[in-house]
Amino acid sequence: MDARHKLIRQYEVTPASTHDSQVYEDLITHNTSPEEYADSAYRSKERMEERAAAGKVPPFQEKGTRGHPLTEEQKRANRERSKVRSRVEHVFGAKLPRAGTLLLRTVGMARAQAKLGLRNLAYNLERFALLKQTAQGDTVS
DSSP states (O other), X not given: OBTTTTBOOOOOOOOTTSOGGGGHHHHHTTOOSSBXXXXXXXXXXXXHHHHHHTTOBOOOOOOOBTTBOOOHHHHHHXXXXXXXXXXXXXXXXXXXXXXXXXXXXXXXXXXXXXXHHHHHHHHHHHHHHHHHHHHTTOOOO
């Protein structure tokens, strides 16, 4: 996802039994930006060290625990990171009314990949038309 324009540039289709963190490296390694935004589910000591060694700045959301709530500084930092992450989440919010549901009900991974690929293509085409219209100074309806 290109956070500047909200275009989907890369995606991965996995079975429901696969946690998102299992494909994190597959998706993030193509990121040209030094910053990698992700929620607290992706945060681990090993991942933080690995990303820092790769020259990346992993501004993952921080999570408080029982007896150890977040400090005011951590809360402020989470709010700053949320501003960028919300642009990524926009894609899901935009897809929901058009698709009716974000669930894929298919038999087989090939069909799921095709269906999700077509949804992403349709989203990108609609987003591109909006960006082009906005760049030309036309009113956006």
